[in-house]
Amino acid sequence: MKTQQWTPRIYALLLAAQLWVVALAPADALLRSYLLVVAMYGLTLCLCWQRSRLSVTHNRPFWRILLLALCAKLAAYALLAADAWVHTDGTLVAVDPAFHFCVSALLMVVAASYNPGSPVARWTNLIDGILAASIAWLFYDLLHVQLPPSGQSPAAALFLSRMFDGMDLFVAAFATLRLLASRRADERRFFFVLASYAWLDALCAGAHNRLILASESYLPELLHAVPPAVLGVLLSRRRAWLRGYRPSRLTVNLTASIVPFALSLALTGLALVLLPSEPVLARVMILLAVVAYGARNALLTAHHLSVEDERRVLRRSLQQSVFQDELTGLANRRGIQRALERAWERAVEQGEALAVAMMDIDHFKAFNDTYGHLAGDDCLSAVGATLRNGALAHAGVTVGRYGGEEFLMLFEGTAAERAGEIVEALRARVGGLQILHAGNHPSRTVTASAGVAAFQRGRHRDLERLLKAADEALYEAKAAGRNRLGRAEG
Ligand SMILES: Nc1nc2c(ncn2[C@@H]2O[C@H](COP(=O)(O)OP(=O)(O)OP(=O)(O)O)[C@@H](O)[C@H]2O)c(=O)[nH]1
Structure with missing residues (x-):
């Protein structure tokens, strides 16, 4: 049987098992539910790895970054499962699941800002990576500063879910931007998968976080399983999505300019929220956002100017060859x-x-x-x-x-x-x-x-x-x- 035939069936089986667990609500429902989500992410990881092996060389880094993001997601759910297993108030290990959710979001932002085709790509990708990592770090820091370790109050939980909503929506918007600006079919396929997963993840996580505040039921736990299942099904398909879509040059250029701006803006926004509690770190981050944005623009401007110079020289020599006789050097x-x-x-x-x-x-x-x-x-x-x-x-x-x-x-x-x-x-x-x-x-x-x-x-x-x-x-x-x-x- 082909991959694209058996994958939906396995996901359906796992979802059915999860529904059975959360509906019956045994004592260890949470643990079993998280383990099933871990299993789903495990299967999705395998499909993503297979997709990365099948993809064309220049597209492979995108799939590998997504692979790492899924590893972080799997680790986060494994920690939640471990936490549910020991039934403690805090978390089981030194690093809590929020850290892994942040890392996963960071990697998806890196995938959405990664641009292998640009001539100064090495430097712009590095700057974008630094900005994305700083955003993730600040976000994680903000969670801990704003939320005391013992803070399990409804207000704290609401704050937490709003923060995660913001982060997930940022990732989804970023992936959609890149989807709209993808010229090549194989790149568009990746960003279609990434954007679909990111939006679904944002919606399901947002809905889950609010529903668990409002009810005692385990049913919202099902929402954790939907994004990896849909992602897995998308990964198992070979068809190209948005086949007829061709972005205009303006859309591509606009997206390329918006990416560093959005990253710097997000970093500045988070730094401003952090300013009252950690003024030094916040100021350093604002400075970093400005410097990184300026350096990236300077790099691109310098590159465009040198391309313009080359074009001018080429135009001149072309004009010369049009009006000059090669043999005598006289006008032709x-x-x-x-x-x-x-x-x-x-x-x-x-x-x-x-x-x-x-x-x-x-x-x-x-x-x-x-x-x-x-x-x-x-x-x-x-x-x-x-x-x-x-x-x-x-x-x-x-x-x-x-x-x-x-x-x-x-x-x-x-x-x-x-x-x-x-x-x-x-x-x-x-x-x-x-x-x-x-x-x-x-x-x-x-x-x-x-x-x-x-x-x-x-x-x-x-x-x-x-x-x-x-x-x-x-x-x-x-x-x-x-x-x-x-x-x-x-
Ligand atoms: N080597 C060379 N010969 C060329 C070139 N362009 C034209 N010719 C030759 O120039 C010659 C011109 O010959 P004709 O037009 O018959 O004139 P002519 O032999 O100079 O005689 P008169 O003009 O009457 O003095 C031809 O044999 C062409 O092949 C070129 O770029 N290189």
Whole structure:
């Protein structure tokens, strides 16, 4: 028989046995009832252990923390059973059951605040753990300070049950918050189980504590058995709960910010209650709450700032790769086109002088065919560097690789005559590289031809016409024998 089939039956049997015990109310009803609850927690523990073994690695710590919380619960009920067995007024051993209930709640808070995915997780988890442990410690301390050891009065019992209500509701609210912010299905499964158990535990414990104040019956003892039984049944199921639920980014981020705030607030609240009786400890705890909250925020802010910096660098290098030619380091076609459009707008709107030139390496196909494509790349790279350095010497000149072995030059605020002079100087620099090119007669070294055109309002109605004029001038230079400058009609 499968686990999910036999578990509800065993829990039902144990519950039936407990009902029989509390209804018949023999002399040792309390002891037997607690022993049955211990048995239920024992079975639930086994199911939780099995679940932790089956879970994916990154989720395993959650199940292990829950396992420890259940161990603490089991220990608390075992102590209650031992207490019922000896029938003493106080407790049997030095540590009373309240301590174990506190430890169990602390561990569930730790599970709900544990965040393995965050990049600064090691430190934030440590801070959250310290806060949760301080809350549990203060809570336990408060129980003993506010409640004298002999205090079994109805007022003291009411105080005790209110304190436990507060603690249980805090755990349940915390687990629900994490459930709402769980993106992964396996994490959501854990927090569904934890939140269901925490709410049920809070309701049953609250109801039990009030009912035993109001009646002499043992029947409220049944309420102790409901949370472990329901938890065990949930643990034995394999199905994923809230399958269709996907938290928004806002919910996830809000929860992440609320967790440290809620922990610090709870610690401060408990410290304020403790302030009149233990002022030093209370002040230390308030200070701890403030420092821990501040340190956690500082950690996260520092992390976000460094992520933002990395993003900025990445964005810049991405932008560069979009507008820069890898081989020559010049602006690529997209980059030079963008610069050209901006310059064109300025020329049209503000009447600034504008000239463009197309430059093309002569017989570059023959160069590639003779020396190979890699040598061709080296040649393009050397020509590109020469044009880039040469352009630096003249204000308002931008050079880009327009495509293949063709370069586009942009002269802003430069008259046609002057633009021609600069192109000639740049062509001379290319020739000055003295790169061997046997197929390029008569120089037998790499040379370039160019065509220049200046913007004229009446003649060039759009950018394409200006580029076409420069291209035609280049064509004329090629046709006239290459290694020269062609000028568009002015
Ligand atoms: N090595 C290399 N060659 C390229 C690159 N881009 C284009 N080319 C080559 O450049 C050559 C251009 O040849 P053509 O357009 O026929 O012009 P050309 O041989 O220079 O002749 P003219 O322009 O008339 O002087 C082609 O062989 C292309 O393969 C590149 O990035 N690297």
